[in-house]
Amino acid sequence: MSVKKTAYEKLAKTVVKDALKVNSNDVVTITTWDHTIEVANALAVECFKQGADAMLSLWTDEYYYSLLSDLSEESLRGPSKICQAFTEAETATVTMFGPKNPSGLKKISPSKVNAWVEGEREAHYPRNIERKIRNVGLPLALLTPDRAEVYGFDFREWARAIETALVADLREISRAGKFVASLLEKAHVAHLTAPNGTDLEFELGKRPVHIDDGIIDEKDIANKSLDANLPAGSVLTTVVETSANGKIAFDQPIHMMGKCVEGVEWLFKDGKAVLMKAKTNSELVLGQFEEASGDRDKIGFLQIGLNPKAAYGYLTDYNVEGAVQVGIGDNEYIGGKNVSTFGIAATLSKATLSVDGNVLVKNGRLRLS
Numbered sequence: 383m384s385v386k387k388t389a390y391e392k393l394a395k396t397v398v399k400d401a402l403k404v405n406s407n408d409v410v411t412i413t414t415w416d417h418t419i420e421v422a423n424a425l426a427v428e429c430f431k432q433g434a435d436a437m438l439s440l441w442t443d444e445y446y447y448s449l450l451s452d453l454s455e456e457s458l459r460g461p462s463k464i465c466q467a468f469t470e471a472e473t474a475t476v477t478m479f480g481p482k483n484p485s486g487l488k489k490i491s492p493s494k495v496n497a498w499v500e501g502e503r504e505a506h507y508p509r510n511i512e513r514k515i516r517n518v519g520l521p522l523a524l525l526t527p528d529r530a531e532v533y534g535f536d537f538r539e540w541a542r543a544i545e546t547a548l549v550a551d552l553r554e555i556s557r558a559g560k561f562v563a564s565l566l567e568k569a570h571v572a573h574l575t576a577p578n579g580t581d582l583e584f585e586l587g588k589r590p591v592h593i594d595d596g597i598i599d600e601k602d603i604a605n606k607s608l609d610a611n612l613p614a615g616s617v618l619t620t621v622v623e624t625s626a627n628g629k630i631a632f633d634q635p636i637h638m639m640g641k642c643v644e645g646v647e648w649l650f651k652d653g654k655a656v657l658m659k660a661k662t663n664s665e666l667v668l669g670q671f672e673e674a675s676g677d678r679d680k681i682g683f684l685q686i687g688l689n690p691k692a693a694y695g696y697l698t699d700y701n702v703e704g705a706v707q708v709g710i711g712d713n714e715y716i717g718g719k720n721v722s723t724f725g726i727a728a729t730l731s732k733a734t735l736s737v738d739g740n741v742l743v744k745n746g747r748l749r750l751s
Contacts, residue, residue, distance in 0.1 A: 387420070393520075393548070393612075394424040398432060400552075401518045401597050401610050402474050406433030411472045413439045415523045418478045425476055439468070441479070447486040450494050458497035461505035469509045474516045483528035484640040492669035495639075500723045507715055511606055516598045519611045524697055533637050540696045547613035547692040547701070552596045555615045558688045558703075559593035561750050562617045562742065566591050569737035572621070572684065574706065576733045578631045582650065582708075584681060585625035586737065590717045592618045594701075595688075606717065615689025615701040620718035624653035626681040630708055632728035634699045639666050646728045648710065655679045655710055667726060674711070674724030682713035682720050685727070686735070686743065699729040704748045706733040 398404045410429045414422035422438050429436035450458070481487075487495075510517075525544060530537035566586060574582045592607040596614030629649050636643040645661025656679075660667060671678055687705030692698060700707040709727030713720045735743040742749060 387424070390421050390424040391428070393421065394428040396596075397425060397476060397518050397520070397612065398428040401612065402476070402516050403598070404429055404432045404434045404474060408432075408434040408473045409471055410434050410436040410474045410476065411439055411468055412436060412476045412478075413441065414478050415441050415443075415480065415482065417482045417526060418523045421478065421520070421522055422476075434474075441481075443481045443483060443486065446481050447490070450490045450498060455493055455497040458494060459500050461501050465502065465505035466509075469506055469513070469515070472515060473513070475518075477517060477519045478521075478523040479519075480521075480523040480526075480529070482523075482526045484532050485528070487639040488641065490639070492666075493673040496670055496673050496723045503712075503715075503723075510608065511715075514603055515608060516603070517609045518598070519609065521611075521613075521698055532640050533642055535696060543693040543696050544613065544698075547615075547689055547698070550613065550615060550689050550691040552614060554690070555688045556593070556595035556597070558748065558750055559595050559615075559617050562686055562688070562748075563591040563593050565737055565740060565742060566617065566619050566684075569740075571738055573736045574630065574708070574730075574733055576631070576633070576730050578633055578732075580630045580730065580733065582626060582628035582630045584627070584650075584653075584684075585622035586619065586684070587622040587625075589620045589622075592716060594618065611698075611701070613689055613692055613698065613701060615692060615703070616685050616687050618683060618685045618716060620683050620713045620716055621681055622653070623677065623680045623682070623713075623719050626650035626653050630730075633731050634694060634705075634729040636667070636726065636728050637697055638726075641666055643667055648708075650681060653680050655681070670726075671724055674722055676712070676722030676724070677720035678711050678722045678724040680710060680720050682709045682711055682718055682725065683716060683727070684708060686748070688748070694729075694731055699731070700727070702731070704731075704733075704743055704746045706730045706735050706743055 649657035685707040692702040711725035712722040732746040
């Protein structure tokens with residue numbers, strides 16, 4: 383048996399048995415791409431070992447780009463009947479999503495992307511919540527030499543970073559998550575600063591707090607925390623959507639549509655982003671923003687990273703221990719009040735975050751006491 387196959391089988395057991403706790407009553411949909419088919423096979427086999435029904439939903443670059451380019455915006459905006467059928471049948475999902483080569487996204491208009499997002503949202507939400515469908519996300523479809531070349535990553539370093547983050551102690555992450563959540567659940571006001579001029583205040587409003595420790599248990603399901611990611615490690619909460627005032631300048635880029643958006647800055651007044659800019663490729667964000675509807679400009683959520691083995695720079699900045707991420711736009715899917723076809727987030731690596739005067743993150747380092 384090859385080393386790679388053994389690793390996939392080990393990962394499959396972690397996802398199926400530990401994270402999702404799959405049993406014989408489950409119907410599991412595994413979304414995969416042709417370049418992650420070996421992992422998907424291992425996941426399906428492990429589901430069968432638990433007595434569950436499992437199906438592979440296969441995507442390819444040609445299929446994905448044709449869907450976005452050839453279908454009209456009206457067609458994309460309508461919910462997929464296939465997706466709706468899946469949502470009524472499945473009880474758990476594993477998601478590995480991402481084209482092998484993201485360069486094709488450079489040719490897709492923002493309005494097409496927004497229309498597709500709107501259709502996907504309608505097909506899956508709110509039925510996912512109503513039916514308590516558990517989901518584990520894996521970044522392995524994103525981990526390709528083509529994407530590394532497009533974004534300027536060292537592919538081997540990126541693969542090592544993912545492998546290292548995957549073996550972080552989930553019990554330690556869970557303990558840290560519970561401590562952070564206990565503070566956020568009771569807090570009223572948050573103050574975010576950074577050496578780059580960031581100075582932002584907003585209200586937390588005692589909203590539900592979601593801990594992603596890589597395991598979806600009964601308490602998570604009751605709290606509607608139905609999503610986990612591997613590598614794991616973050617705490618997520620919505621914020622009072624009309625409360626943000628001040629400036630946030632992100633020191634980590636946003637990788638999207640086959641390009642890198644650097645130097646992102648937002649200026650908020652009474653919760654609304656009155657100024658959005660970036661030093662490079664700002665048109666990618668602004669293009670989607672301008673074409674979007676609903677609460678596209680309101681602050682949406684706060685996310686704090688917990689994974690001590692994760693690293694910045696490889697599409698999963700949000701789960702690095704001490705990372706602070708802020709999002710705007712749609713947050714209804716995590717219990718907020720913003721409904722929009724637009725949503726985006728970016729990350730600070732050297733932030734200081736205080737909640738009700740208690741310093742939770744200091745210069746990018748998580749404080750757990």
